[in-house]
Amino acid sequence: MLTWMRSFGDLQRIxxxxxxxxxxxxxxxxxxxxxxxxxxxxxxxxxxxxxxxxDDFDAQSAAHAAFAKRHTVTPGSRDGMVESLxxxxxxxxxxxxARRIALQMIQTTIVCAPDKxxxxxxxxxxxxLIRTLAAWRPDLTAYRQIEEAYRISLKSLARRYLELHDxxxxxxxxxxxxxxxxxxxxxxxPVIGLNSAVAFHLILRIGHQRFQSFEPALNLRMGS
Numbered sequence: 141m142l143t144w145m146r147s148f149g150d151l152q153r154i155x156x157x158x159x160x161x162x163x164x165x166x167x168x169x170x171x172x173x174x175x176x177x178x179x180x181x182x183x184x185x186x187x188x189x190x191x192x193x194x195d196d197f198d199a200q201s202a203a204h205a206a207f208a209k210r211h212t213v214t215p216g217s218r219d220g221m222v223e224s225l226x227x228x229x230x231x232x233x234x235x236x237x238a239r240r241i242a243l244q245m246i247q248t249t250i251v252c253a254p255d256k257x258x259x260x261x262x263x264x265x266x267x268x269l270i271r272t273l274a275a276w277r278p279d280l281t282a283y284r285q286i287e288e289a290y291r292i293s294l295k296s297l298a299r300r301y302l303e304l305h306d307x308x309x310x311x312x313x314x315x316x317x318x319x320x321x322x323x324x325x326x327x328x329x330p331v332i333g334l335n336s337a338v339a340f341h342l343i344l345r346i347g348h349q350r351f352q353s354f355e356p357a358l359n360l361r362m363g364s
Contacts, residue, residue: 141166142173155180155206157198180205225318232311239304246273246297253290273298 145151153176156163170177180202204210246269250258261269276298278291 142170142175151175153178153206155202157181157202178206178209221318221322225315225322228311228315228318232308232315235304235308235311239301239308242297242301242304246270246294246301249290249294249297253294254287257287257290257294270298270301274302 142151145154154170155178156167156170157180167177243266250261261272264272273294276291276295278288278295280292282288283292
């Protein structure tokens, strides 16, 4: 692609949509090749719905936007500790969601379980319940029997919950270590927890990049 673009003459810059997801690999490659890359904001949704999906038109619009530096911002480098922090945070978020779903499934399954299984579990705390279910030894050969089927399901869900719980703890340790390197002063604040510190730092970095991109336009407007 780079060779093809340069075959038309001097390549000043390129515009990329979704540089934080689908265009991340292209962004890194072009930056490594010394090409200026601008993040192009997505086309107007109403306009796209009116004319329909057209990849050629979208590509031309991105090229015109990059050439005129209109509707563009300067993307991050997608490397270094900030990118590591972002990736680990996304991974943690999905693990937390999966753990929540596992807990909901445990609670729903217990509600529907036979009284013989349900009654002893009523007064337990969350972790007592999870560890009790994970320690069960159901007869795996008796899965056709309703009571054993419930035991097998609850044990499986409890083990899944514990595995996700340990995974989240490991990710928290990694994230905390990166935040301590990048912005230790945030963690020193008594009212800022780890998750808030991560979100705050990422917002500051993204906001700084966006402000730098829009600063010339802002200065021009203020001057006029």
